[in-house]
Amino acid sequence: MASVRTPDPNPGWLSDFALDETRSRVPILYVEAVPVRMDAMGRVEHLGILLRGSATGAMSRTLVSGRVMHGESVRSALLRNLEKDLGPAAFPQLPLSTVPFSVAEYFPLPGVTPLYDERQHAVALAYVVQVTGECEPRQDALELTWLTPEEAASPSVLDDMEGGRGALLKEALAYLGVLA
Amino acid sequence: MASVRTPDPNPGWLSDFALDETRSRVPILYVEAVPVRMDAMGRVEHLGILLRGSATGAMSRTLVSGRVMHGESVRSALLRNLEKDLGPAAFPQLPLSTVPFSVAEYFPLPGVTPLYDERQHAVALAYVVQVTGECEPRQDALELTWLTPEEAASPSVLDDMEGGRGALLKEALAYLGVLA
Amino acid sequence: MASVRTPDPNPGWLSDFALDETRSRVPILYVEAVPVRMDAMGRVEHLGILLRGSATGAMSRTLVSGRVMHGESVRSALLRNLEKDLGPAAFPQLPLSTVPFSVAEYFPLPGVTPLYDERQHAVALAYVVQVTGECEPRQDALELTWLTPEEAASPSVLDDMEGGRGALLKEALAYLGVLA
Amino acid sequence: MASVRTPDPNPGWLSDFALDETRSRVPILYVEAVPVRMDAMGRVEHLGILLRGSATGAMSRTLVSGRVMHGESVRSALLRNLEKDLGPAAFPQLPLSTVPFSVAEYFPLPGVTPLYDERQHAVALAYVVQVTGECEPRQDALELTWLTPEEAASPSVLDDMEGGRGALLKEALAYLGVLA
Numbered sequence: 001m002a003s004v005r006t007p008d009p010n011p012g013w014l015s016d017f018a019l020d021e022t023r024s025r026v027p028i029l030y031v032e033a034v035p036v037r038m039d040a041m042g043r044v045e046h047l048g049i050l051l052r053g054s055a056t057g058a059m060s061r062t063l064v065s066g067r068v069m070h071g072e073s074v075r076s077a078l079l080r081n082l083e084k085d086l087g088p089a090a091f092p093q094l095p096l097s098t099v100p101f102s103v104a105e106y107f108p109l110p111g112v113t114p115l116y117d118e119r120q121h122a123v124a125l126a127y128v129v130q131v132t133g134e135c136e137p138r139q140d141a142l143e144l145t146w147l148t149p150e151e152a153a154s155p156s157v158l159d160d161m162e163g164g165r166g167a168l169l170k171e172a173l174a175y176l177g178v179l180a
Numbered sequence: 181m182a183s184v185r186t187p188d189p190n191p192g193w194l195s196d197f198a199l200d201e202t203r204s205r206v207p208i209l210y211v212e213a214v215p216v217r218m219d220a221m222g223r224v225e226h227l228g229i230l231l232r233g234s235a236t237g238a239m240s241r242t243l244v245s246g247r248v249m250h251g252e253s254v255r256s257a258l259l260r261n262l263e264k265d266l267g268p269a270a271f272p273q274l275p276l277s278t279v280p281f282s283v284a285e286y287f288p289l290p291g292v293t294p295l296y297d298e299r300q301h302a303v304a305l306a307y308v309v310q311v312t313g314e315c316e317p318r319q320d321a322l323e324l325t326w327l328t329p330e331e332a333a334s335p336s337v338l339d340d341m342e343g344g345r346g347a348l349l350k351e352a353l354a355y356l357g358v359l360a
Numbered sequence: 361m362a363s364v365r366t367p368d369p370n371p372g373w374l375s376d377f378a379l380d381e382t383r384s385r386v387p388i389l390y391v392e393a394v395p396v397r398m399d400a401m402g403r404v405e406h407l408g409i410l411l412r413g414s415a416t417g418a419m420s421r422t423l424v425s426g427r428v429m430h431g432e433s434v435r436s437a438l439l440r441n442l443e444k445d446l447g448p449a450a451f452p453q454l455p456l457s458t459v460p461f462s463v464a465e466y467f468p469l470p471g472v473t474p475l476y477d478e479r480q481h482a483v484a485l486a487y488v489v490q491v492t493g494e495c496e497p498r499q500d501a502l503e504l505t506w507l508t509p510e511e512a513a514s515p516s517v518l519d520d521m522e523g524g525r526g527a528l529l530k531e532a533l534a535y536l537g538v539l540a
Numbered sequence: 541m542a543s544v545r546t547p548d549p550n551p552g553w554l555s556d557f558a559l560d561e562t563r564s565r566v567p568i569l570y571v572e573a574v575p576v577r578m579d580a581m582g583r584v585e586h587l588g589i590l591l592r593g594s595a596t597g598a599m600s601r602t603l604v605s606g607r608v609m610h611g612e613s614v615r616s617a618l619l620r621n622l623e624k625d626l627g628p629a630a631f632p633q634l635p636l637s638t639v640p641f642s643v644a645e646y647f648p649l650p651g652v653t654p655l656y657d658e659r660q661h662a663v664a665l666a667y668v669v670q671v672t673g674e675c676e677p678r679q680d681a682l683e684l685t686w687l688t689p690e691e692a693a694s695p696s697v698l699d700d701m702e703g704g705r706g707a708l709l710k711e712a713l714a715y716l717g718v719l720a
Contacts, residue, residue, distance in 0.1 A: 274402025
């Protein structure tokens, strides 16, 4: 059942129409990442949280996040989205295993799960990724803030995370053993 | 950006055309499961492998597998596909966490990864699931075979698995600590 | 280098003196378990927390916990301690893999880590274990309380856990995806 | 119940007599590590296997391994043993989480489990650790060999591993997704 179609000049990218149509048909696969800086003992010192302006002008916090494209491996998608959100000099250390610390399920209606995404049903494989270089957010992210585990666990941060990602950030802190 | 469209009478199900079109656009999210029977100490005694006839008449072995539908949670998809492939009396014990033991990536071309699926780019969350009831395969599965870990690890079984799933089955055996 | 010594009539058990001496020499290996009741979809409904009186008469909350004996497997130790703390009719479903959700490190001085144990340096492999039967605590545990995830995550419970185990309980809730 | 004893000049280290006595009383906690070199995409390129002479003059292969001392954290023990076996310039990247990829149980009698250690009952937390620097084995290890995943999975290597660690190495390969 091999498809016979004209090669896509921008493989993986979809028009707005095709993307909206696809979003109405299947859950969309994402990768998400919590960038961290570690000390020499492998303990997390800081977690990187993105601050960005929404379409309505409000500010919200979020994680590194993006779609897995058609034909793209999970590792490639993770690396591409880390570069998209943190810039080309972040030097992320991709995880040894593609098993995520959490499978984050976003539904279009708030309240079904702690996580929601009004645009779509999305399922994200969530990773913690150590970065050792310089991070310079691009695109629509205004700022990258480095928070200590204590700061990241504060309600003022958790409640401010886009789409209910405070719950996901808490899972990352638990996975790292710093949700005291 | 809520969609305004006629409610789908069979939500999640797609026409063949819509499914083919979607498969050309995004990776399709699946769940897969290795059903197991355990002894009282939590050690695996047998693993359930499905035997089924392919379109070409050849027989091949496979795992419990199926799509995650639009709007469906990972747990619901796992339960639905276990029931589809093992029947309504299998009494599967769904895993406590939705973190899979492996993220299985299938590409349409053989050789890119050990796993391939000529129909599509698929990403499967793979789980081991204990079953305590009676399993009666339905649909196109002809038979469910219960194998000991030693039998499952034999080349004659591993090499016979559809789409290169022998690699995934070995990961399951390693996860269970019985890949001696 | 096989040891030539009189067989131990109670293998694994140590006199108080030998145990104290051993505790001053090496970290002591423990298993810990959070018993849970699940719904049919594999979502946690209740977590079992033990309430017991301390030597000083104060009440505190704790988890199922106990040493791994010499010559005993981790699975056997887990099953034995579940039976010790929950009684013989709890019907625990031992985990498929012996990989714990957390490695809990207890040091004798409070403040080194969130977890401490004044008696010893202990390292516990921590598991979540589904139980389907009747639980009747024995020994020094006065009561087993079944809490919803929301109740378990409340500060009044977490702060009351012996040895700082509130941090461990939060990790269990995160692992189960119910630390919203 | 704080112990009142003379401070140990070499905390954690035990005399041969005390160590033998302790080994007859409790399981001894170890850490083990499979050092790996990764490519930029986070895929393993090579795994480091130690070659060393045994007391009987025979050569055998093994992993980075060592005890967790009294008072020492798991991370510290991992770092210390990596430095002991790989030298001070290996620059290991300690894992983000202390949850191991496997809990390896060694019993004194061969045949109980695939893993055995004639000296003792040992329980090892096993990790995969990326190294980026130069590795120069010290002590009794004669050589560090870097093997591709295919080479590491060959029976000639797996069967040669000390104490049945071929089973553990296969679990590491499965965890890394390269046990094809």
